[in-house]
Amino acid sequence: xxxxxxxxxxxxxxxxxxxxxxxxxxxxxxxxxxxxxxxxxxxxxxxxxxxxxxxxxxxxxxxxxxxxxxxxxxxxxxxxxxxxxxxxxxxxxxxxxxxxxxxxxxxxxxxxxxxxxxxxxxxxxxxxxxxxxxxx
Numbered sequence: 001x002x003x004x005x006x007x008x009x010x011x012x013x014x015x016x017x018x019x020x021x022x023x024x025x026x027x028x029x030x031x032x033x034x035x036x037x038x039x040x041x042x043x044x045x046x047x048x049x050x051x052x053x054x055x056x057x058x059x060x061x062x063x064x065x066x067x068x069x070x071x072x073x074x075x076x077x078x079x080x081x082x083x084x085x086x087x088x089x090x091x092x093x094x095x096x097x098x099x100x101x102x103x104x105x106x107x108x109x110x111x112x113x114x115x116x117x118x119x120x121x122x123x124x125x126x127x128x129x130x131x132x133x134x135x136x
Contacts, residue, residue: 029104032085032114039109046117050104051079061098077103089116096121 028048030038035047054062054076063076063086072090079085087105097103102122107115 031079031081032083036109043108046106046108048104048106049079050102051077052102054078054084077105085114087114087116089119094119094121
């Protein structure tokens with residue numbers, strides 16, 4: 001075999017190894033209870049928790065607190081098992097956060113608190129409205 005063939009095979013093998021290791025790092029959605037249990041065993045990897053923001057009858061978010069400099073905030077999230085958890089996020093509030101219906105937080109428990117490293121917003125009504133307008 002030529003040296004170029006061997007190098008090409010090695011590059012392909014490394015690429016496959018990277019894809020496999022990346023795929024194993026992705027996690028499915030878990031509840032806060034499962035995330036807490038996972039943190040007790042191995043707190044190295046982040047988890048995905050999906051839930052709804054806790055809102056009052058008028059639709060205002062309950063428990064939303066921004067830092068003085070608006071570079072961090074906390075909020076209450078209710079997971080699919082109806083467990084309520086305060087989530088800490090050390091970044092500015094994402095645009096349309098208060099309008100989102102479902103939220104996915106990616107993070108892990110630290111000292112008994114859930115700290116999110118990323119927030120993904122799910123706004124189905126926003127897309128449903130666009131579908132209605134597109135069909136007219």
